[in-house]
Amino acid sequence: MSDKMKLYDERVKRLKDAIELREPDRVPIYGLVDNWALSYYGTTLEEALKDVELEYKAYSKALTDFPFDGALASRVTFPLNFVYSLGGGIFNNATETIQIATGHSEIMAVEEYDELIADPMKFIRDKILPRKHKIFQEGTLEEKFAKYANSLSIFFKFGQTTKMLADRFKTEHGLPITNAGVNHFMPGDMIMDYLRDFKGIMRDIKKCPDKVAEACMAMVDPMVKDTFGKMRTVSDDKYVHLYLHLPQFIRAKEFEKVYWPSFKKYVEAVAARGVKILILFEKNWEHLYEYIQELPKGSVIGFFEEDDLRKAKKALGKTMCIAGGLRTNDLYYGTKEKCIEVAKGLIDDLAPGGGFVFAPDKVLATKNDAKAENLKAVTEFIVEYGSK
Amino acid sequence: MNLSLLTQKIGELDEEKVVEMLNDFVNTNPSPDETKKVVAACQSGMSVVGDFFEKGEYFVGDLIFAGELLTSAIDILKPVMDTQNAGTVGSMVLGTVAGDLHDIGKNIFKSMAEAAGFKVYDLGIDQSAGEFVKKVKEVNPTIVGLSGVLTLALESMKNIVEALEEAGLRNNVKVIIGGNPVTKEACETICADAFTSNAAEGVKICQKWVG
Numbered sequence: 001m002s003d004k005m006k007l008y009d010e011r012v013k014r015l016k017d018a019i020e021l022r023e024p025d026r027v028p029i030y031g032l033v034d035n036w037a038l039s040y041y042g043t044t045l046e047e048a049l050k051d052v053e054l055e056y057k058a059y060s061k062a063l064t065d066f067p068f069d070g071a072l073a074s075r076v077t078f079p080l081n082f083v084y085s086l087g088g089g090i091f092n093n094a095t096e097t098i099q100i101a102t103g104h105s106e107i108m109a110v111e112e113y114d115e116l117i118a119d120p121m122k123f124i125r126d127k128i129l130p131r132k133h134k135i136f137q138e139g140t141l142e143e144k145f146a147k148y149a150n151s152l153s154i155f156f157k158f159g160q161t162t163k164m165l166a167d168r169f170k171t172e173h174g175l176p177i178t179n180a181g182v183n184h185f186m187p188g189d190m191i192m193d194y195l196r197d198f199k200g201i202m203r204d205i206k207k208c209p210d211k212v213a214e215a216c217m218a219m220v221d222p223m224v225k226d227t228f229g230k231m232r233t234v235s236d237d238k239y240v241h242l243y244l245h246l247p248q249f250i251r252a253k254e255f256e257k258v259y260w261p262s263f264k265k266y267v268e269a270v271a272a273r274g275v276k277i278l279i280l281f282e283k284n285w286e287h288l289y290e291y292i293q294e295l296p297k298g299s300v301i302g303f304f305e306e307d308d309l310r311k312a313k314k315a316l317g318k319t320m321c322i323a324g325g326l327r328t329n330d331l332y333y334g335t336k337e338k339c340i341e342v343a344k345g346l347i348d349d350l351a352p353g354g355g356f357v358f359a360p361d362k363v364l365a366t367k368n369d370a371k372a373e374n375l376k377a378v379t380e381f382i383v384e385y386g387s388k
Numbered sequence: 389m390n391l392s393l394l395t396q397k398i399g400e401l402d403e404e405k406v407v408e409m410l411n412d413f414v415n416t417n418p419s420p421d422e423t424k425k426v427v428a429a430c431q432s433g434m435s436v437v438g439d440f441f442e443k444g445e446y447f448v449g450d451l452i453f454a455g456e457l458l459t460s461a462i463d464i465l466k467p468v469m470d471t472q473n474a475g476t477v478g479s480m481v482l483g484t485v486a487g488d489l490h491d492i493g494k495n496i497f498k499s500m501a502e503a504a505g506f507k508v509y510d511l512g513i514d515q516s517a518g519e520f521v522k523k524v525k526e527v528n529p530t531i532v533g534l535s536g537v538l539t540l541a542l543e544s545m546k547n548i549v550e551a552l553e554e555a556g557l558r559n560n561v562k563v564i565i566g567g568n569p570v571t572k573e574a575c576e577t578i579c580a581d582a583f584t585s586n587a588a589e590g591v592k593i594c595q596k597w598v599g
Contacts, residue, residue: 099489099538101513198492199456202449206401249448287444328539329571366487368539 007174011069012237015176015357019276019321020298023354027347027386029379030323030357031071031175032303035098036364037062038076040372045098049080056165063175065372066379070176072241072278072363074165077183079158085151087134098365106197107131110204113211116195117218128195170237178278180238182230184223186266187216188246188259205250209257216262224269231275239276239301242267248283252291260291271299279303280363289315305361313350322350323357326378331360331370336377343378347386358382389413389422391429398433399440401450403457410464420470427469430461434503438588448496451587455499476507478598480531481523483511485544490537493567497533497587504591506531506598517544517551524557531594534580536567545570546578553579562597566590 001009010025017024038048041058048055055075063071078098107128108116115123130136135147159181166177185193191212192201204212227240244263247255270277277300284306285292292302293316300320304312313322325346330339343358350356364370389409397405413426437454440446462469480501484494491513498508509527511519524532532552534545545565552558563580566587575583581597584590 101489102491199452202452203456205449206403206453249452251445251447251450254449329569329574332539333573333577366538366540368543 004171004174008170008176008237011174012176015070015178015301016236016276018354018357019301021318021321021353021355023352023388025388027351027382028069028357029067029382029386030301030303030359031063031066031068032359032363033059033062033068033071034073034077034363034365036366036369039367045076048076052161052165056168059165060169060173063169064173066375067383068175068379070178071169072177073179074162074169074177077179079155082151082155082158085135085147085154086132087137100193102198104197105194106200108191108195108200110196110200110208110211113204113208113215116215117211120215120219121222132194176237178237178239178276179241180231182227182240184227184240184242184266186242186244186246186259186263187219187223188212188262189244190219191215192246201246202249205254205258209254212258213261216258217265220262220265220269223266227270228273234274236276239278240270241278241280243280243282245282247281247285247288252287255288256291264291264294267295267300271296275299276301281305281307286311292316293319295319301357303359309346310349313356317353317355321355321357323359324361325350325358327361328364328369331364331374331378332368334374336374339374339378340381343382344385347382351386358386389426389429391425394426394429395432395436398430398454398457398461399436401437401453401457403460406457406461407464410461414464414468418468420468423465423468423470427462427465430458430465431503431505434458434500435588438500438591441588442586448492451496451500452492455496458499458503477505478530478594479507479509479527480533480594481509481511481520481527481529482533482535483515483520484513484535485541485548486514486516487544488536488538488541489513490535490567493537493587494533494535497535497566497590500587500591501533501594504595506594517548520548521551521555521557524552524561525555529561530598532561532563533590533594534563534565536565536569539569541567542569542574542578545574545580549579562594564590564593 014024014028018028035045037059038045040062043054043058048058059075136144162181169175169177192198196204247259267277279300280303282305285304286307297319301323302316302320303323305324309322309325316322326339326342330342346358360370362369394406394409397409434454437446437450441451482494482498484491498510501508509523509529511523520532534548536545549563564582565575565578565580566584568585570583570585572583582593584593
């Protein structure tokens with residue numbers, strides 16, 4: 001076995017031990033790196049979208065200059081070129097990182113919940129896609145099909161290239177890219193992001209919570225089907241990735257009604273097949289611990305942004321591996337010493353017994369999310385200090 | 389009209405009851421003075437919402453819904469309002485700073501500031517220092533509010549405050565920065581007068597400045 005493969009297996013096992021709530025040989029460090037890689041390398045989102053090799057160079061520098069045990073993605077995480085081929089979407093890349101422009105995606109009416117509930121796939125295919133994407137709005141049927149076929153080829157190419165780049169990270173750097181191409185928002189998030197927008201869903205949660213809950217539930221089976229369509233085999237180095245963002249905005253009782261049942265059902269279905277699930281619990285989830293402690297044991301690595309990790313570990317540590325810890329603000333504005341001090345405290349309090357993975361508190365998206373020298377100092381400190 | 393009940397119902401986000409009460413009120417063909425009191429009761433309802441938020445009983449979704457509720461309340465009252473003499477407590481130029489497209493927090497702050505009686509000039513998202521300077525020159529506000537979610541917003545905020553300084557406008561306005569990445573340290577570096585990541589608290593700070 002080559003050195004790189006040995007390193008790869010070590011890292012996969014280190015993360016697996018942590019997720020399965022055992023104490024690994026040392027505290028794993030997860031590379032929560034996204035568009036930060038571009039500015040760190042000295043390129044831009046616009047340039048990288050045109051040149052896969054450049055994209056790889058940028059991401060491989062950002063992911064291998066630091067001793068990460070695993071990483072979120074091998075490249076720019078969203079298939080923007082595919083979106084552009086459909087005639088645009090709610091994403092904007094005129095800035096240095098991918099951002100969603102809010103207030104543009106209320107494209108479903110509240111009266112349409114029943115149609116969504118009756119058959120989500122049919123409703124989205126027949127009603128929403130033609131409303132959303134320009135290519136379905138003009139030209140003959142043949143022209144629409146041709147444009148759609150072109151878009152699909154761009155999407156498939158994105159998938160193939162992403163897989164190819166992950167393989168290169170494995171063989172060239174021994175670095176697991178845990179992303180298996182299954183990046184999901186939960187049904188409640190999808191209704192917010194793509195169908196009702198922010199104001200719309202907040203109103204629906206107050207005025208017709210039953211409809212929202214039913215619609216979410218109706219979307220679970222198609223999502224599970226989609227997940228295992230993309231993820232044919234189960235392996236220790238590939239996880240399902242979930243990014244959750246509605247729950248931080250609503251009350252616990254509302255979460256219990258509209259979001260939790262479908263979320264729980266999806267996670268249980270995936271975990272039952274032996275797949276690990278990486279979840280980004282955005283913002284603060286403290287008011288929701290009593291629910292998420294019921295997620296399947298030893299299957300989830302939960303990244304927390306603004307929660308007190310010590311409290312999170314206490315409440316959830318028997319269920320899931322807790323990840324996160326170092327504020328991006330400290331990584332950029334703080335000193336090396338400050339970052340190391342924070343890391344030391346976290347390791348002292350959270351590492352014993354396992355179930356802890358070190359990472360920044362947020363995905364590194366822009367150049368101000370981390371100073372490289374701070375990231376380097378703190379990760380190298382952990383390699384040394386976090387070992388048994 | 390039971391003003392304290394109206395305040396309470398807005399605080400509880402009971403839209404149906406609020407709309408019913410206001411429609412009944414408008415049907416009595418009230419005087420501008422009576423309407424003024426009702427508007428004030430609605431505004432007090434928004435402070436109740438802010439208090440619930442600060443106590444952790446309400447969440448961002450509640451603030452958004454409250455903003456919508458207040459907008460519909462004012463729409464119902466408009467025909468009987470004396471818009472000429474509405475009177476504001478102060479004015480502010482507000483915007484999400486360059487490089488950042490997030491507007492949810494800004495919009496919440498805006499509706500709460502308006503509810504508190506401020507005239508708000510909302511520049512929108514991704515606004516440069518030049519745009520802020522231009523608007524401040526034009527409307528001469530009491531307050532400038534800079535919003536952002538990404539860490540890069542901090543740099544843009546600094547640029548904007550510097551540009552206000554260079555244009556000789558900094559001493560005429562109070563600057564408040566808001567959003568996810570703002571901290572005490574960031575506030576000092578940026579040379580803002582106040583910072584907050586809580587819209588309700590932000591409005592209270594602004595009220596103190598004009599009070």
